[in-house]
Amino acid sequence: MTDKLTGAAGRQYVAEAIRHSLSSGDLSPGQRLVENDLAESYGATRSAVREALQDLAAEEIVEIVPRRGARVRAVSVDEAIQITECRSALEQLCAMKAATRASQEQRTELRQIGAEMRQAVADGAVHTYSILNQRLHELVVEASGQEVARRQLDRLNGPMVRFQFRLALRPGRPAQSLQQHLAIIDAIAGGDATAAARAAAAHLEDVIEQLRSSAAMPSTPVPTRV
Amino acid sequence: MTDKLTGAAGRQYVAEAIRHSLSSGDLSPGQRLVENDLAESYGATRSAVREALQDLAAEEIVEIVPRRGARVRAVSVDEAIQITECRSALEQLCAMKAATRASQEQRTELRQIGAEMRQAVADGAVHTYSILNQRLHELVVEASGQEVARRQLDRLNGPMVRFQFRLALRPGRPAQSLQQHLAIIDAIAGGDATAAARAAAAHLEDVIEQLRSSAAMPSTPVPTRV
């Protein structure tokens, strides 16, 4: 058990560990990621760490500059907005396709999620709502059959963890987005493609609005060093 | 000069060389890429080749399966269509933004490209047209200021080289797409965002149509081995 994690296993493990440290706030943007340190603290070899960092760089979570090592990539509010704009474009596509292509089971599950979301908001269960939110977006993409879009969206979400974190905690946010989510669900489950696209667009337009207003009041003081 | 290409330099060089071999048809989908062979034929070290393959895998041009090596990824017509659908979503976004954000110089260059495209079609200059086409799409994205979308589009285009090749050579194709390109140019240069989005959507809808009909008659017999 004290064995060093080697290659393939270590690579995945280290990447996952770093992703987790990042989303839980243990790592801040701009922070250096020294290969030796990571290797030691995760009990992996340096090769494994190196490859994990390459993977994370491909996901744009980490930035590698030659001969100077890797650091956590800082995402500006402006970039977060651009990312959300792209998400909007792709999710509109998926919502549209899902409205025409979703199976009966998928439509049922959508409505089910809608009901549970309503309940979660009523109960003030923020975390539950967040999980349902994630499942909803996932299910829409799945029902659309757009494998390519799914990959693109995954890549877009990588660098956003930090922001999602900040937005979800705003008081009153779940109640606000609930209506939008229910609109998306209704449109897709009802098979109305254009309404689905419109609903998805409206939802993400609102997220962008939230991001804009968060530019003024950075709830988390971000210790970015150059 | 007979030195082996090492790391950073070799990595880029080898990746570029493979990309080129692929677009020129020297490599067919499904073909195995053996690290040693590549290293020898490009005069690079195996490490450099390995890293280059990782990069290409991130671009989804190549597929790496653990312990079995890398092979050229085969893109099905269905996937090509999905890719184009995503491109459509993102390019609509860019066209829209470009219509409102483009500088005066960019609008002028757009019109210039339009004029040259018209000329190229009149002259039957297929290759010139193809270059202009590329420059047009590039300029639209540039004018949109959507750096994130640009990266996404680059990634989408990676695996498409093979198909672009097949479609561009169809007789009458340039004349057909000319009108669509001119419509995009007019809308953006004229600052009409919704018209720009519509024009981009129409263009890519047509590309999808072309892909669909190419499913029936594969002009290039693709020697895919499992």
Next chain:
DNA sequence: GTCAACCTTCTTGTCAACAATCTGGTTGAT
């Protein structure tokens, strides 16, 4: 003739030592 177990060969994965480079601080001159 067919099939399964084996064995050889080819290929990828791993590692640890070594080399090259960068960073930050120290020294000495002006």
Next chain:
DNA sequence: ATCAACCAGATTGTTGACAAGAAGGTTGAC
């Protein structure tokens, strides 16, 4: 006090040898 050159420590990059695993062919039993 300021600045440049320099030096030491830290960190990344590279290499070649070795280990582990897969693919395909061969042998032998039935």
